[in-house]
Amino acid sequence: MNRPIQTTLAIAPMMDWTDRHCRFFHRQLTRRALLYTEMVVADAVIHGARERLLGFDDAEHPVALQLGGSDPRKLAEAAAIGEAFGYDEINLNVGCPSDRVQSGTFGACLMKTPVLVAQCVAAMKAAVNIPVTAKCRIGVDDQDPEPALDTLADGVLAAGADALWVHARKAWLEGLSPKENRDIPPLDYPRVYRLKARKPNEFIGINGGIQSLEEASAHLAYVDGAMLGRAAYHTPGILTGVDAAFYGEPSVAFDYAALIEAMSGYAARHIEKGGRLGHVTRHMVGLFHGLPGARRYRQILSTDANKPGAGPEVLKAAFAAIDFAAEVEAA
Missing domain, CATH: 3.20.20.70 (Aldolase class I)
Structure with a gap:
């Protein structure tokens, strides 16, 4: 084997x-x-x-x-x-x-x-x-x-x-x-x-x-x-x-800001090749399920990301809707 x-x-x-x-x-x-x-x-x-x-x-x-x-x-x-x-x-x-x-x-x-x-x-x-x-x-x-x-x-x-x-x-x-x-x-x-x-x-x-x-x-x-x-x-x-x-890897706080940067760069490369932002972001809609701001995040990705000419800035705007501070306070 x-x-x-x-x-x-x-x-x-x-x-x-x-x-x-x-x-x-x-x-x-x-x-x-x-x-x-x-x-x-x-x-x-x-x-x-x-x-x-x-x-x-x-x-x-x-x-x-x-x-x-x-x-x-x-x-x-x-x-x-x-x-x-x-x-x-x-x-x-x-x-x-x-x-x-x-x-x-x-x-x-x-x-x-x-x-x-x-x-x-x-x-x-x-x-x-x-x-x-x-x-x-x-x-x-x-x-x-x-x-x-x-x-x-x-x-x-x-x-x-x-x-x-x-x-x-x-x-x-x-x-x-x-x-x-x-x-x-x-x-x-x-x-x-x-x-x-x-x-x-x-x-x-x-x-x-x-x-x-x-x-x-x-x-x-x-x-x-x-x-x-x-x-x-x-x-x-x-x-x-x-x-x-x-x-068995160390348990550390996940860096969502770095994730969005990586996905924004990936989306930009895809768009340069003739693709659309929505091809990438449609898979990301559920990322912040249960977090404060997740509904607004989903709305932005489901609408603005599919508009003609949409670029990585839409993904960053959606990410900005997530209120991580509220989540920390709730915990």
Whole structure:
């Protein structure tokens, strides 16, 4: 295995959310958490605009590329391209329930073809020298999660996968929308714990419904890694505690002024290349959740940042709305 068994905190791959701007932002909040891209389809990597699809800032390391596909040859080629771009890990999506993914016969529907998933992982492993991992559900539709997850995990790990991340819910490909699939199927954390108990020498990580660093830490009594999804996106301020809580680094007061300076400089560079401020700031709206002035901060980013010609000064104006002194007095 390329990845040692260790306590790991990761930010989940999230379609339309964890783009390069989101990842750069999250990296300012935690130096150590493993970041994941949105899922990128293997065909797009091979035939599409690679810099647009795969480009990222060096500051994002460690960062993993998540691929979607079901053709071992294409996935191997796309994995090699990702490695050449500098990614630290390649991850195979075996869990996304969206209609677009189903029509391409990959994502969660691959849970029904575990032999093919193992073949995909083996091909990717043979093509790269960096870790290859997979992310799956505990089952799909009417599958019994006990044998379904074991069969998938046994095949993937035997094929050489360096880690398996498990979203602890079923995916219902019939009858539920992608959004409903994130909430309606019940969470079954013990099922993932049982998988880890069967695979004590393999890296098993858990994902799904984890709302806080405290919850993530509690899971680590049973598995090797915890993956935050929507909680990291909607309340990114929680990420400032990751390095101290999970990687033994000193607990110090976070420098939000330095963060805003870093993001302002990043936004300016993006705008110079033809981008818009809103591309960056849309990921930052929840940063000051619960602090005095957060509502005004959100208003500025949601309106002024999306106006034509908006520049980094808008981000700085939004930051000025936060009343840190009031927060200190309340404490």
